[in-house]
Amino acid sequence: MSSSLEKNMLILRSSDGEEFIVPEVVAVMSKAIKNMVEDECASNTIPVPNVDANILAMVIEFCKKHDESEAEAASDLKTFDSEFVNRGQEALYDLITAANFRDVKELLDALCQNVAEMIKGKSVHHIRIQFLGYQLFEILTSNFIWNIWCDRDFD
Amino acid sequence: MQTLVERANEKKIRAKAQLNLPNLPEEIVIEVLSRLPLKSLVKFTLVSKQWRSLIQSGSVKIVPRNNVLVRGRSTLHSIDQDFLVKIVDKPVKKNPYEIFGSCNGLLLIRIRDHLFLWNPLTKCSTKVLSYEPLLCTGYSVVSGLCFDSFSNEYKAVMALSHDIALFGGEFVVVGSFRSKTWTEINFPYHFCSVKSGPVVNENLHWFASNKSSDRFFAPREIVYFNPRMNKFKKLPMPQPKNGDGDIILGLGVLEGCLCMVRCYDEHPSGHVGIVELLAMKEYGMQESWTTMFIISNLPELGIYDNVVPLCFIKNGELLMKVGRKHLMAYNPNDNSQRDVTIPTYLDAIVYEESLLTPTGYNWEDEVLRGEAKYVETSLSGSRRKIRKVIGKWDYEELDSGEEEHRVSDLEEE
Known part of the structure; x- marks a missing residue:
């Protein structure tokens, strides 16, 4: 136990080596970290592999806000959530992975809700290209072949 | 053409920098899809095989809502809980059909001798x-x-009776969809439900009278078919209104409880003035039968007629099928009712909205033939060209030729 550290503080180390000091109450919002703390298998530096400093900072920000504002109005928290998750798609992907891997339920909920909002009104075609990585060229080609097949079938 | 290529390139570049859902674990995709409205989910069955199987297998949970499907002579309407009436595409265009049952959002349709x-x-x-x-x-x-979750199989149950004994008199057959066989089973009652029965706890419920007594005036009992045991059994009945037993007029499911409508007062003339609606709050418990409403002033109702509770709608009214000709909304607050007029009304049945598509019955072909709805149609400019072609691949547009094919397909089979 490092003496310089206040009680109930934990150090989280990201995959690229940066360290974050967070209160234990905040850290244990992640079920995975909670389990480690409860099993006492962790010293007070907890490595968080697969999550880089940038993303880890975001996750911690989110958890802190949720911890502080427990008493606050739910609507405020909702606004914060929707603003928080409104990021570029790449960050969103990393955040989802991190939240899933670290098991932070509130964050995962907010993120999934955000993705759902994103794809809600979209067309099938749009989703294929935007989220499933289909290429337009592929679609056109297979479309052509499919049409031939269909013409035969429907004769 | 140039714009097309340009567009393709532009998309290609954009696609790389974007959130790629297939890289996400399946549970996340399920989480995301579970947050979508039903309308989007129907559309998104076309996105990819993975999404389709997730949506149709029931992994993606949706909040089930009961709708009433009303069959007219040449139309089909659905009424949802907000009392919104919509026209629904009929399962077949030309042939007459009947609805034989409803379970888990699926309907059993009869077209001639086919189900x-x-x-x-x-x-x-x-x-x-x-x-x-x-x-x-x-x-x-x-x-x-009905559905047997143990063997993961749907079963059709039919009781047939013919006036001429040569045709077998009265008998009950159970059709198993997996083995594609019909089995005749023992049914020691006179059946008198007029249409398909409701399903609660996987059991299918009918009402029937004792075999030894006269068919119509005898007291009736609720019998249920358990698909797992392939047997009919009696359900515990509430204390009868008069000594012998009750005349049951209809069965239904309201808020997950089995309900029955029985004659409340005796009328020597054979007309029923007042009926009582009871619900079995805890399935299988005799003591849990509770009176919900006592409904009076129902029009021209005989004991041959049916009164079937269908579902509650937004303003607290209860939709009911009364007799042969009426679909009514009953208001429990002031004990009033009003007619719901659907042109050429023939029959009504409750179904649960679901995206369920049980595997193993060759659904795949049907899906690929493009029955998915909620199509985007209004598109403009050069985009239309792209979409139109893609639309066909997606089967987003169902042109008349295709539909004709589907219909004739049903007719030939």
Whole structure:
């Protein structure tokens, strides 16, 4: 136990080596970290592999806000959530992975809700290209072949 | 053409920098899809095989809502809980059909001697069984569809009776969709439900009278078919209104409880003035039968007629099927009722909205033939060209030729 550290503080180390000091109450919002703390298998530096400093900072920000504002109005928290998750798609992907891997339920909920909002009104075609990585060229080609097949079938 | 290529390139570049959902674990995709409205989910069954199987297998949970499907002579309407009436595409265009049962959002449709499973929401249908005696005229049929979660299989139950003994008199057959066979089972009652029975706890419920007594004036009891045991049994009944037993007029499911409507007062004239609606709050418990409403002033109702509770709608009214000709909304607050007029009304049945498409009955073909709805149609400019072609691949547009094919397909089979 490092003496310089206040009680109930934990150090989280990201995959690229940066360290974050967070209160234990905040850290244990992640079920995975909670389990480690409860099993006492962790010293007070907890490595968080697969999550880089940038993303880890975001996750911690989110958890802190949720911890502080427990008493606050739910609507405020909702606004914060929707603003928080409104990021570029790449960050969103990393955040989802991190939240899933670290098991932070509130964050995962907010993120999934955000993705759902994103794809809600979209067309099938749009989703294929935007989220499933289909290429337009592929679609056109297979479309052509499919049409031939269909013409035969429907004769 | 140039714009097309440009567009393709532009998309290609953009696609790389974007959130790629397939890299996400399946549970996340399920989480995301579970947050979408039903309308989007129907559309998104076309996105990819993975999404389709997730949506149709029931992994993606949706909040089930009960709708009432009203069959007219040439139309089909659905009424949802907000009392919104919508026209629904019929399962077949020309042929007469009957609805034989409803379970888990699937309807059992009879077209001549063939039985089809049909999901009115996704428009998927598949032929499951045939039963030749249905071709003979003169059979009166009581039917139902139920699901056996143990063997993961749907079963159709039909009771047929014919005035001429040569045609088998009265008998009950159970059709298994997996083995495609019909089995005759013992049914020691006179059946008197007029249409398909409701399903609670996987059991299919009918009402019937004792075999030894007269068919119509005898007291009736609720019997249920348990698909796992392939047997009919009696359900515990509430204390009868008069000594012998009750005349049951209809069965239904309200808020998950089995409900029955019985004659409240005796009328020597054979007309029923007042009926009582009871609910079995805890399934299988005799003591849990509770009176919900006592409904009076129902029009021209005889004991041959049916009063079937269908579902509650937004303003607290209860939709009911009364007799042969009426669909009514009953208001429990002031004990009033009003007619719900649907042109050429014939019959009504409750179904649960679901995207369920049980595997193993050749649904796939039907899906690929493009029954998915909620199509985007208004597009403009050069984009239309792209979409139109893609639309066909997606089967987003169902042109008349295709539909014709589907219909004739049903007719030929």
